[in-house]
Amino acid sequence: MLTITILILYIASSYCSASQPFCTLDVSVNNSSDDRSFYGRHGHHSNCHRLSNTFWTTPKSDFRHGKDVWKAISDALWAFSPEPANNTECTRHSKLYREHITRHTLWAVQMLESSTLSPSGILSGNSDQLGHFDSCLGVQLKSEGLVGQYCLATLHLSPTPRAYPTYFLEGHRSDPLSLHYPPNLSFWDKLKVTKDPSKKVRGVVRWALCLPASCRVEDIHSTLQRTLQTLRPAGLEIRADLTSRACTSTVDSESQSPSAAYYFIKWLLIMSSVCMVLASAYDMLVYRKHIQKNKPPGVGTQLMLCYSIYENLSALNRPDPSTDLAVIHGMRTYSMFLIILGHRCLFSYGGPFHNPEFLEYRYRRFEDILLLNGTLIVDTFFVLSGFLTCRMLFLELKRKGNFRLIAIYLYRWLRITPIYMLMVVCYAAVLPHLGSGPVWKLKAGLEAERCSNNWWTNLLYINNYINADQMCMFQSWYISCDMHYSLVAPLVVYCLWQSPLAGMFLLGLILTLAALVPFLITYIGRYDGVLRVYMSLLVDPGQVDYYRNVYIKSHNRAVPYVVGMSAAYIYTHLKGTGYKLTVNQVGVGSIVAAIVALTSMMAAWIFYIPGRPYHPLENALYSPLHRLGWASAMSWIIVAAGLTGFGILEPILSMKSLVPLSRLTYSAFLVHGLVQLYSVATLRVPEYMSFPKLFWMWLGDVTASFILALVLHLLVEAPVTSLFKLIQPKRKVIKEG
Numbered sequence: 001m002l003t004i005t006i007l008i009l010y011i012a013s014s015y016c017s018a019s020q021p022f023c024t025l026d027v028s029v030n031n032s033s034d035d036r037s038f039y040g041r042h043g044h045h046s047n048c049h050r051l052s053n054t055f056w057t058t059p060k061s062d063f064r065h066g067k068d069v070w071k072a073i074s075d076a077l078w079a080f081s082p083e084p085a086n087n088t089e090c091t092r093h094s095k096l097y098r099e100h101i102t103r104h105t106l107w108a109v110q111m112l113e114s115s116t117l118s119p120s121g122i123l124s125g126n127s128d129q130l131g132h133f134d135s136c137l138g139v140q141l142k143s144e145g146l147v148g149q150y151c152l153a154t155l156h157l158s159p160t161p162r163a164y165p166t167y168f169l170e171g172h173r174s175d176p177l178s179l180h181y182p183p184n185l186s187f188w189d190k191l192k193v194t195k196d197p198s199k200k201v202r203g204v205v206r207w208a209l210c211l212p213a214s215c216r217v218e219d220i221h222s223t224l225q226r227t228l229q230t231l232r233p234a235g236l237e238i239r240a241d242l243t244s245r246a247c248t249s250t251v252d253s254e255s256q257s258p259s260a261a262y263y264f265i266k267w268l269l270i271m272s273s274v275c276m277v278l279a280s281a282y283d284m285l286v287y288r289k290h291i292q293k294n295k296p297p298g299v300g301t302q303l304m305l306c307y308s309i310y311e312n313l314s315a316l317n318r319p320d321p322s323t324d325l326a327v328i329h330g331m332r333t334y335s336m337f338l339i340i341l342g343h344r345c346l347f348s349y350g351g352p353f354h355n356p357e358f359l360e361y362r363y364r365r366f367e368d369i370l371l372l373n374g375t376l377i378v379d380t381f382f383v384l385s386g387f388l389t390c391r392m393l394f395l396e397l398k399r400k401g402n403f404r405l406i407a408i409y410l411y412r413w414l415r416i417t418p419i420y421m422l423m424v425v426c427y428a429a430v431l432p433h434l435g436s437g438p439v440w441k442l443k444a445g446l447e448a449e450r451c452s453n454n455w456w457t458n459l460l461y462i463n464n465y466i467n468a469d470q471m472c473m474f475q476s477w478y479i480s481c482d483m484h485y486s487l488v489a490p491l492v493v494y495c496l497w498q499s500p501l502a503g504m505f506l507l508g509l510i511l512t513l514a515a516l517v518p519f520l521i522t523y524i525g526r527y528d529g530v531l532r533v534y535m536s537l538l539v540d541p542g543q544v545d546y547y548r549n550v551y552i553k554s555h556n557r558a559v560p561y562v563v564g565m566s567a568a569y570i571y572t573h574l575k576g577t578g579y580k581l582t583v584n585q586v587g588v589g590s591i592v593a594a595i596v597a598l599t600s601m602m603a604a605w606i607f608y609i610p611g612r613p614y615h616p617l618e619n620a621l622y623s624p625l626h627r628l629g630w631a632s633a634m635s636w637i638i639v640a641a642g643l644t645g646f647g648i649l650e651p652i653l654s655m656k657s658l659v660p661l662s663r664l665t666y667s668a669f670l671v672h673g674l675v676q677l678y679s680v681a682t683l684r685v686p687e688y689m690s691f692p693k694l695f696w697m698w699l700g701d702v703t704a705s706f707i708l709a710l711v712l713h714l715l716v717e718a719p720v721t722s723l724f725k726l727i728q729p730k731r732k733v734i735k736e737g
Contacts, residue, residue: 069187072231073155073207073238074118081211082223090219093146093212111139111148114210123190125200125356128686130438131208137250137436139210149213149249152438153224154241157191157203163235164188177610179360196610197534198363200356208438213249217242245441261429265422272307272715279307299726306722312714316660323654324575325391327641328384329662330653331634335380336665340672340705341698342374343475348697350538351680352439354688359535366605373604375531375551376630378478379560383634385482386489386564387571393493394572405490412486414724416666417459419717420479423670424458424472427451431674435682443681447472464552469542475673477552484554485561496569507566514558515624521550522620529619530604530626559624560631567635571642581644589640590647593633600629667709667717675704 079101081094100108114136116129130152139148159167167188176194191203211220221242228238282304287297297305305311320326349359362368396403428451431444451472457463461484464477471477492510496503522529531537531551541547550556581589603626606612607619637653640646646653679697680687 069157069236070119070122072234072236073228074116076227076231077115077207077209077224078117079112080115080209080224080227082215082219084215084219084223087214087216087219089145090212090215093144093214096144096146097212107139107141107146110135111210114139114148114150114208116208119205119207121354122202122205123187125202125360126354126686127200127202127204128206128352128439129208130206130352130685131210133208133248133436133438133684136208136210137248140250145214147213147249147251149211149215149247149251150438151209151211151217151220151242151247152442153207153209153221153246155205155207155228156239156241157205158237159188160232160235160237167192179357179364197532197536198360198608198610200353200360200535213251217244217247220247245445248436248441256432258433259429261425262433265425265430268422269715272719275307275719276309276714279304280309283308283310302726303723306719306726309714312718312722315718316663316713319656319659324642325638326654326659327637327646327650328388329658330655331380331637332384332662332665333658334653335377335384336661336668337702338374338377339381339669340676340701341695342371342377343673343676344694344698344701345371345374346533346538346541347676347680348687348689348694349535350540351443352683352686353535354686356535358689363534363608364610366602369602369605369608372533372608373530373601375533376601376626379557379627379630380634381478382482382485382557382560383564383567383631383638386485386561387568387635387638389486389489390493390565390568391572393490394497394568397493397497403490403494408490409487411724411728412483415721416479416483418720419667419712420476420670421455421459422712422716423674424451424455424476427473427674428455431677435678437682437684439683440681444677447677464554468548468552471542471552473670473673474541475669478669481552481554481557482561485558489561489565492565493569503569507562507569511559511562511566514555514562515628518550518556518559518623519620521556522623523616525550526614526616527619527623528607529622530607532607556623557627559627560634563628563631563635567639571639574639574643579643581640586640586644586647589636593636596629597633600626600633661706664706664709664713667712668705671708671712672701672705675701675708 079098081097083091083094085091097108097111101112114132116131119129120126122129131150133150136148136150139146141147161168164186177196179199181190193201193203209220209224221240224240224242228240231238287301287305288310291297349356353359363372393403393408428448431451432448435444450470451458454463454467454470454472457466458472458476458480461480463471464480468477488510492503492507495506521527527546527550531547537544537547603622607622637646637649641650641653679701
C-alpha cells in the first residue's frame with residue numbers, strides 16, 4: 001500500500017511540473033511560514049522555485065514559437081526592485097517592499113499592481129503598457145520614508161539567433177508588406193521590423209515599473225538589464241532603456257520649484273488682467289458716456305483703451321474697409337481648422353495608441369490621402385501671407401510713392417514677436433507645472449526642455465536651421481519661414497513698382513529658383529517627394545531626417561509664398577484697370593483650379609504604395625510641382641473673388657462670422673499645439689482611435705484653441721498692437737479699387 005501511494009504521488013508531481021514548466025515568481029526574502037501565504041501570478045505557489053529579485057531562474061525551454069514569452073518577462077519583472085550596493089536606502093526600501101508583499105500589506109500590493117503585471121495587445125501594436133501611474137505615486141509610507149516612483153522602461157525584444165534564426169533573415173515571409181499574417185506563422189514574424197515603414201514596430205515595448213523613489217535611475221537601469229539578461233540562455237534577447245525623463249515621483253515634483261520665468265509670466269498675466277478690467281470699466285462707465293465726436297481722446301485715454309475688452313472686441317469684429325477680398329477670411333479660418341485636425345492626428349497617433357492597426361490599414365486607403373497629404377494646407381497660409389504682404393505694400397506705394405524699409409521690418413517683428421515669445425516662455429516655464437502622467441515628462445517635459453535651451457533660436461527666427469532637431473514648438477518653423485520671406489518681399493515689390501518689366505523678370509527668377517532648389521535637393525539627396533506621415537515620424541518629427549533637413553527649411557518652402565506675391569501683382573494690376581472676369585471665365589478657371597488642386601493633393605498616394613520602387617526623378621518633380629499647383633489654385637480663388645466674385649462658394653468663404661475667427665488664427669496657431677500636447681501627455685491609458693473619435697477630439701481642439709486664442713488676444717496681442725499703433729504716424733485708409 002505504501003509503495004502504491006508513493007507511486008501515485010510521484011505521477012501527480014510529474015504531471016504538475018510538466019503542465020507548468022515556468023514557475024510563478026515568489027519574491028519572498030526569508031524562510032518563514034508567511035512566505036507560503038503569498039499568492040503567485042496565477043493564484044498558486046506550491047510549485048514555484050524560490051527566486052531572487054535580481055536573477056531569475058532560466059526556463060529550460062526556448063521561445064521559438066512565442067511560448068510563454070510574455071509570462072517569462074512578467075515573472076522576471078514581478079515585484080521588481082533593485083538592491084544596489086552603493087545605495088543603502090534603496091536596498092532597504094526594496095527589501096521592505098518584498099517583505100510586505102508576502103504579508104499582503106496594502107501599500108506593497110498597491111505598488112505591485114501599479115506596475116505592468118502582464119502585457120496585452122503587443123501583437124496589435126499596443127506597445128505602451130502603462131500600469132497605473134496615480135496609484136504608484138499615491139504610495140507613501142512615512143514611517144519608513146518610502147515613496148512610490150513610477151518608471152516607464154523601454155524594452156527591445158528579439159529572439160536569439162540560435163532560438164529563431166529566420167528572424168534575422170530578410171525575405172523569408174511570402175509577402176512582408178502585407179497586413180495579413182497567416183495564423184500558423186510564428187509570432188516573432190509580426191514583431192520583426194520590416195521594410196514597410198507604415199507598420200509600427202512591435203518589438204519595442206514600454207513597461208511600467210513602480211519602485212521606491214530612493215532608487216536612482218542608473219541603479220534601476222543596471223539591475224533591470226541584468227535581470228532581463230537571465231532570459232537569454234532560453235532564447236530571449238531583451239535590451240532595456242531607461243532615462244530620468246521616464247521616471248516620476250512626488251519627491252521630484254516637490255523639489256522642482258517654479259522658475260523666475262514662471263513667476264514673470266504669472267504676474268504679467270495678472271497685471272494684464274487687472275489693466276483689462278480697469279480699462280474696460282473706464283471705457284464703458286466713463287469714456288462712452290462723455291465721448292465727444294469732434295474731439296479725439298487724449299494720450300492717457302488712448303493708453304487705457306488699448307486694454308479695453310469692449311474696444312478690442314469691437315475691433316476684432318470690425319468689417320474691412322472693402323469686401324472685395326473677404327474670401328481671405330474664410331480661407332484663413334478653414335485652413336486653420338484643417339491644420340488643427342492634422343496636428344490632432346500627429347499628437348494622438350504619435351502618443352500612447354491602443355489600436356495602431358487601424359492606422360496601418362488607413363495608410364493603404366486612397367481616400368485617406370486627404371489627411372496623409374494634409375500638410376499641403378500649410379501652403380495656403382504661405383499664399384495668403386505672400387498675397388497680403390505684397391498687396392499692402394502696393395497700397396503703401398500708391399499712397400506715398402515709397403516706403404520705409406526699416407519701419408516695415410520693425411512693424412512686422414513687433415507685430416508677431418511679443419505673443420510668440422510669450423508662448424515660448426509658457427512652454428519653457430509654465431508647461432512643466434500644468435500636469436502629470438506616464439508620458440508627461442517624455443512629451444511635455446521634453447518640449448519644455450527644448451524651449452528652455454533653444455528659445456533664442458525662436459527669437460531670432462532661425463529655429464528651422466539651428467538646432468532644428470530640438471526645436472521649441474514643433475509648428476514654429478512656419479513662423480520663421482514666413483519671417484524670412486517677408487524680408488525679401490518689400491524689395492521685390494519695390495522693383496515691380498519702379499520697373500514692372502524688370503520686376504516681373506526678378507519675380508520669375510525667384511519663382512524658378514524656389515522650385516529648382518527643392519527639386520535638386522530631393523534628387524541629389526534621394527529624398528521623398530512628400531512628407532510621409534508614418535507613425536515613426538509622428539512620435540517626434542524633429543528626429544526624422546526628411547522633416548528636419550527638407551520639410552521645414554525656408555529654401556524648400558518658398559514656392560507658395562512667391563506664387564502669392566505674383567497673384568498680388570496680377571490682382572493689383574487688373575484691379576487698377578477695372579478688369580472683370582466673365583461668368584464663363586470664372587467657371588472654367590474654377591474647374592481647372594479644382595482639378596489642379598486635387599491632383600496636387602491626391603497624386604501623393606503613389607508614395608504610400610507599399611513596396612513601390614523609388615524613382616528619384618519622380619520624387620524630385622513632385623516636390624516643387626505639387627506646391628506650385630496647390631498655390632496656383634488658391635491664388636485663383638483670391639484673384640477671381642476679388643475681381644468679380646466666386647459664385648456659390650463666395651458666401652461660404654466670406655461670411656461675416658468668419659471675420660473675428662480669421663483675426664484670431666495667429667493666436668490659435670500658437671496655442672493649439674499646447675492644447676493637444678496636454679491632452680496626450682496626461683493620458684493614463686493608450687487612446688483608442690477611430691474616425692468618429694478623431695473628429696470629436698478635433699472639434700474640442702478647435703473650440704478650446706479659439707477660446708484660449710481670444711483670451712491671449714485680449715490680454716496680450718490686441719494691447720501690444722494698439723500700443724504700437726499709437727507711436728506710428730496716422731495712415732490714410734485706402735479702399736480696395
